[in-house]
Amino acid sequence: MNRELNTLTEAERGQVTSLYRQLLPLVSAEFKPDDFTKLRSYLQAAADTPAMERDIFGLHPLLINLQTAQIVATEIGMTRGAILAVLLYELVLTNQATPEQLKRDFGDEVGVIVHGLCRIHELYEKNPVVESENFRSLLLSFAEDMRVILVVIASRLCVMRQIKDSDNETARQRVSMEAAYLYAPLAHKLGLYRLKSELEDLSLKYLEHDAYYHIKEKLNATKRSRDAYIGRFIEPIQQKLEAAGLKFHMKGRTKSIHSIWQKMKKQRCQFEGVYDLFAIRIILDAPLEQEKSQCWQVFSIITDMYQPNPKRMRDWLSIPKSNGYESLHITVLGPEQKWVEVQIRTERMDEIAERGLAAHWRYKGVKGGEADVETWLQGIRSALEAGDDMQLMDQFKMDLYEDEVFVFTPKGDLFKLPQGATVLDFAYAIHTKVGNKCTGGRIGGKLVTLRHQLQSGDQVEILTHSNQYPKQDWLSVVKTGRARSKIRQALKEMAASQAAYAKEEMERRFKNRKVEIDEATLMHTMTRLGYRVVTDFYKALADGVLDVNQVLDAYIVQQRHDRGELVTQAQSAQNYNPQLAADKQQRPTSGDVLTIDNNLRGIDYSLAKCCQPVYGDRVFGFLTAGGGIKIHRTDCPNAPALRERYGYRCIEAQWAGKGGSQYAITLRVVGQDDLGIVNNITSIISKEERIQLRSISIDSNDGLFSGTLTVMLEDNSRLKQLIQKLEGVKGVKAVTRV
Numbered sequence: 001m002n003r004e005l006n007t008l009t010e011a012e013r014g015q016v017t018s019l020y021r022q023l024l025p026l027v028s029a030e031f032k033p034d035d036f037t038k039l040r041s042y043l044q045a046a047a048d049t050p051a052m053e054r055d056i057f058g059l060h061p062l063l064i065n066l067q068t069a070q071i072v073a074t075e076i077g078m079t080r081g082a083i084l085a086v087l088l089y090e091l092v093l094t095n096q097a098t099p100e101q102l103k104r105d106f107g108d109e110v111g112v113i114v115h116g117l118c119r120i121h122e123l124y125e126k127n128p129v130v131e132s133e134n135f136r137s138l139l140l141s142f143a144e145d146m147r148v149i150l151v152v153i154a155s156r157l158c159v160m161r162q163i164k165d166s167d168n169e170t171a172r173q174r175v176s177m178e179a180a181y182l183y184a185p186l187a188h189k190l191g192l193y194r195l196k197s198e199l200e201d202l203s204l205k206y207l208e209h210d211a212y213y214h215i216k217e218k219l220n221a222t223k224r225s226r227d228a229y230i231g232r233f234i235e236p237i238q239q240k241l242e243a244a245g246l247k248f249h250m251k252g253r254t255k256s257i258h259s260i261w262q263k264m265k266k267q268r269c270q271f272e273g274v275y276d277l278f279a280i281r282i283i284l285d286a287p288l289e290q291e292k293s294q295c296w297q298v299f300s301i302i303t304d305m306y307q308p309n310p311k312r313m314r315d316w317l318s319i320p321k322s323n324g325y326e327s328l329h330i331t332v333l334g335p336e337q338k339w340v341e342v343q344i345r346t347e348r349m350d351e352i353a354e355r356g357l358a359a360h361w362r363y364k365g366v367k368g369g370e371a372d373v374e375t376w377l378q379g380i381r382s383a384l385e386a387g388d389d390m391q392l393m394d395q396f397k398m399d400l401y402e403d404e405v406f407v408f409t410p411k412g413d414l415f416k417l418p419q420g421a422t423v424l425d426f427a428y429a430i431h432t433k434v435g436n437k438c439t440g441g442r443i444g445g446k447l448v449t450l451r452h453q454l455q456s457g458d459q460v461e462i463l464t465h466s467n468q469y470p471k472q473d474w475l476s477v478v479k480t481g482r483a484r485s486k487i488r489q490a491l492k493e494m495a496a497s498q499a500a501y502a503k504e505e506m507e508r509r510f511k512n513r514k515v516e517i518d519e520a521t522l523m524h525t526m527t528r529l530g531y532r533v534v535t536d537f538y539k540a541l542a543d544g545v546l547d548v549n550q551v552l553d554a555y556i557v558q559q560r561h562d563r564g565e566l567v568t569q570a571q572s573a574q575n576y577n578p579q580l581a582a583d584k585q586q587r588p589t590s591g592d593v594l595t596i597d598n599n600l601r602g603i604d605y606s607l608a609k610c611c612q613p614v615y616g617d618r619v620f621g622f623l624t625a626g627g628g629i630k631i632h633r634t635d636c637p638n639a640p641a642l643r644e645r646y647g648y649r650c651i652e653a654q655w656a657g658k659g660g661s662q663y664a665i666t667l668r669v670v671g672q673d674d675l676g677i678v679n680n681i682t683s684i685i686s687k688e689e690r691i692q693l694r695s696i697s698i699d700s701n702d703g704l705f706s707g708t709l710t711v712m713l714e715d716n717s718r719l720k721q722l723i724q725k726l727e728g729v730k731g732v733k734a735v736t737r738v
Helices: 010-029 035-048 061-078 080-093 101-108 109-123 133-141 147-162 169-189 193-207 209-221 223-242 259-269 287-307 345-357 358-363 370-385 398-401 423-430 432-436 471-478 481-512 519-528 534-543 549-563 637-649 677-687 716-727
Strands: 248-254 278-284 327-333 339-346 405-406 415-416 436-444 446-450 460-464 591-598 619-623 629-633 650-656 663-672 692-701 704-715 730-738
Touching: 010 035, 010 061, 010 080, 035 061, 035 080, 035 101, 061 080, 061 147, 061 193, 080 101, 080 109, 080 147, 101 109, 109 147, 147 169, 147 193, 169 193, 193 209, 193 259, 193 345, 209 259, 223 248, 248 591, 278 287, 278 345, 287 327, 287 339, 287 345, 339 345, 345 436, 370 481, 370 629, 415 423, 415 704, 423 432, 423 436, 423 460, 423 481, 423 704, 432 436, 432 481, 471 481, 471 637, 481 534, 481 549, 519 549, 591 619, 619 637, 619 677, 629 637, 629 650, 637 650, 637 692, 663 677, 663 716
Parallel strands: 278 339
Antiparallel strands: 248 278, 327 339, 405 415, 436 446, 436 460, 591 650, 619 629, 619 650, 663 704, 663 730, 692 704
């Protein structure tokens, strides 16, 4: 550990002091009189110790935790327990304090949250694949107090805000993907819409840099005309609402960059094709008992002025969302025949929409105390359990966790097993061969037997030995159907192998006695010895129940009895070559070099047909059920589903070396159906060196054409050049990669 590197610089000490002073007025009403003195003492110890290691981006934990505490206090609205836990848990990780000390100095509430944050930290130390469904479930099951999850979301947002200029591109990509797949959906589920939007935008900024800044520049370029239109739209509404005697304020809200990007991809259109770029929000200052009536009054005034679209009305006023969100959404046809979304809500509803469930419960009078906190947490837990249409979140059902355990391999891969699963179950979950050779395990440096029952969070190293084989009593040890099936299969294969060995031994003994084996005579011999099934006969030989000499003597007796009958020689199986029955299909390889999983080269792979990656694209590998590796683009339409469901099978991949092979790429072209436009398109392609047109399909309708082109080219730089040239053809409106 570089102690000098971990020490706070003078500039950082100044930041710590400034952040602490900014935090004081936010928490003064919540803190107890002696909290400040104790907290200052702990923070001084943290500032002076080099034991706090900077993270992978070079950020100091003390600064991050102070900034996170501000988010927790101002943007989520949590109070004393969560704020103190954020500021203090790092001291436990660096052995500057114990959970018992913090519990004694600040109370049980702080101790519980600190314990949860430390467990989450330990979880990340195991380097799991966070995109997997298992990790999301384990994360929530580890958080005994749901405030831990809210703190973790705030902490990740804090880090995302700080890493804009980081040189560690790989780490920035990883935490951005975690934010997109895990933390943004969690924030959405908890009603933290502002945090959710910022996490999504920052993720897009770091993962899709060009797309992010393209949309941002377009928004800036159209801001003046957009603001002017909003002014024209709201002016008559404002007059009507004032005439009705309502207290309110109005604002236009532009959609987040991430939302616009998602619409562009979903609708397969350019920025100009996204019409609902903004929404108008009308926020009423209404007494609690008049909230609904005034919202509906505004609804009536607006729909009298502008034609509404009934298909796009959303009434979360009558029945709020499970996360506490209340609002009335309508879409109306405004001036210049443009559709405009209008959101109608009160000041109370607006704060809940911005700050989530914390604001919801604060409005209900929850300000502190054990009973109030439990009510608030139960509200969050209910929201998590409530089902809705969010694909990424429908696995978060807390009542399932009692029946599951989540276990890590030494490398950090995460497996979900049923409650009561043993080390042997885990071994078979990793691989059948590992299970068959399992002799026990090691958990936290301690040796355990293969019968040991696992607990959530265990990091298990499976111990094997080449002389180990499955036993019949293993069937009573395992809990999972997979392990039981594999053990039965192994026992059956072992019995078959032993029977084959017994048969070979019998044939050798017959040969030594110069007795040729006749299958018919042998079958009669088996029957005389009391065996009707061939496998039972050879198993008896293998187990020593029958002696080979006993069989030989019985065979000779039978042979004499059958003398004079036609003896047929069975065809020998010695020449059978099992390799001839093997699958001879060659795996596809590539002349280009791909680096798989950071440092592996020369591994066979195939390119996914769903996204058609080419040399130069950002890619990742996916380990298929058959054991092969498929290479997908990171923006492949199937990538989110693969990472969500099978994150543990996704591996890093990147191009290394030089391109040379040609790849098939399909392009979609849309434009005006002018005479000769197809010839112009094919002419451009034919003039390009090392680009071949493989196929073209064009359909026209009502003066427009759309079609697909399949071309062969070497890398994505040539692809970009080709797309630019095709977009320059007169009449072509859009060229997109399929």
